[in-house]
Amino acid sequence: MSINRRDEQRAQAEEILGDRLDQVSFAKGLFGGRYLSEQLANYPLEVGESVQRLTDDLRAYCLAEIDPATIDRQEEIPLSIVRELGRLGVLGACLPKSAGGMELGQTDYCRLLEVLGGHCGATALFVNAHHSIGPRALVLFGTSEQRQKYLPKLVSGEWISAFALTEPEAGSDAANVQSMATPTDDGSGFLLNGEKRWITNGGIAQVLTVMARTPDLSKRQDGTRQASRITAFIVTPDMPGFEVVESRMSKCGVRGTATSRLAFHDMFVPFDHVLGELGGGLKVALTVLDFGRTTFGASCTGAAKFCVDRAVRHAQTRVQFDQPLCEFELVQQKLAYMQAGAFAMESCTYQTAAQIDAGESDFMLETAMLKVYSTDVLWQIINDTIQIFGGKAYFTDEPYERMMRDARINMIGEGANDVLCVFSSLMGMRDVGLELEAILHAIQSPLGNLGRLGRFAGHKLGSLLVPPQIDVRNAMLEPEAARLGRLVAKFGANVEWLLRTYREEIVDRQHQLARVAHAVMEIYVSACVLNRLDTTLLHADADDPSVKFELETGGFYLQTAERRIHENLRALRNNDDEATTRFVNALLAQRRS
Secondary structure (H helix, E strand, C coil), X not given: CCHHHHHHHHXXXXXXXXXHHHCCCHHHHHHCCCCCHHHCCCCCCCCCHHHHHHHHHHHHHHHHHCCHHHHHHHCCCCHHHHHHHHHHXXXXXXXXXXXXXXXXCHHHHHHHHHHHHCCCHHHHHHHHHHHHCCHHHHHHHCCHHHHHHHHHXXXXXXXXXXXXXXXXXXXXXXXXXXXXXXXXXXXXXXXXXEEEEEEECCCCCCEEEEEEEEECCCECCCXXXXXXXXXXXXXXXXXXXXXXXXXXXXXXXXXXXXXXXXEEEEEEEEHHHEEXXXXXXXXXXXXXXXXXXXXXXXXXXXXXXXXXHHHHHHHHHCEECCEEHHHCHHHHHHHHHHHHHHHHHHHHHHHHHHHHHCCCCCCHHHHHHXXXXXXXXXXXXXXXXXXXXXXXXXXXXXXXXXXXXXXXXXXXXXXXXXXXXXXXXXXXXXXXXXXXXXXHHHHHXXXXXXXXXXXXXXXXXXXXXXCCCCCCCCHHHHHHHHHHHHHHHHHHHHHHHHHHHHHHHHHHCHHHHHHHHHHHHHHHHHHHHHHHXXXXXXXXXXXXXXXXXXXXXXXXXXXXXXXXXXHHHHCCCCCCHHHHHHHHHHHHHXXXX
């Protein structure tokens, strides 16, 4: 990537992310070798009586009325299910009581999505698309008039919502939206032209949040005008020029959802349908996607628990070579990974949701890490479940092939995992890079920067001698806390080494950025697991069999995660990156010739 292109992308990212770049979250602190315990909310063990009742009612309804195999086969979620989910309160769970919603926090909402995710992937995705990234934008950015007009019917399920961002040229590259909204001459609104594709609920929605470019009248510092910026609009399908090109696109998994192609032909959108600020569309998109990524974790947790339960039972009862499958080491290896992974995924989901509920202003990194970790681990869990069941799992009278098809989109939707890995690393490394840059300038004028240099030297000396202290309330967990503290220090030192080694070129070193991302993800998940175990021991008897098993599960995850973190950090210096690049270049040249 050229220097000019790199600077242009950096400026664009900083404009989109705004003041979020200056906020220090728990995950961002890890990149500097810090463990910001005060930024980690209390782990939410308790479930309120009303939420428990709602969760039980939803589970009972799922078992009695939602047939995931039929939904998959007929490629449609019946309207009766949509209406009943509205009646139960699921479709308006987090929406204001003034609109008929339940005004639940993110943690309690995740408990509902966990139930749905463990029963029917398509229904869970439908609810997530309708609630987490549709009405959520109205609540956070809409005017009082917009909220009053649309929210009540979205809460009840009478109206369905959709979030229309993706286009032929704008997938993970959300800033590349090409749909254009041109102001009318009289200033009353915009004429919107363009197309959208792969829009969940797009062909059945009554209210859509649509992203399109609008002319930008502001000026750059050099006096030139920017061509356009992305704005969010509230769109309804009765607007002349709205076209559903394809209502239900046939696809691999989550077939019950209506994934659509849309087009807009000189569609007039009144000015009062702008959602948020003109040119602030990407801020709207990035904010609501943070909420959607959290509920991704909840849906994956439900599916993971389902698989673990069935795989364990099958391994205990299926006999081959005169032995139950559970006695073979390779099966045991899978079961151990599955149970620990599901537990860690659950811990990370509810810890991240608690961060949001606690009012933490920036949780972008945490939600991105949760989304990547939970979707990657669920994919492995489903794969291992199929392997344990063998040929039996391959046929459609079992749910596993459907779950495999449903789970694949998770690693693509709401930010492809590869893109989120690069984003997480660069976002987290930014502050460390700025500090190193400032120190470099300070060294060139040492007499005028003695204070800055002294603070930096003190911080570096301290981190070399003493890793960050992680306080736990139960002495049983002190060894795990000490090991995690050493990992955080080692990770911070490696981040600094990468920045000193590659400087600005780090943005193009995706092999290295991926290793950083996977290492810090496991550190963040480990922190969530440790916090959960510490909270559990605070409220429960350590000798209780269920608590003992939870400690054993969490301990196994922490032990195996530590090994994976070390492997990723070692690979920063010992890898095949250059050989991979040479070989791929040869492959591409051979195919072009």
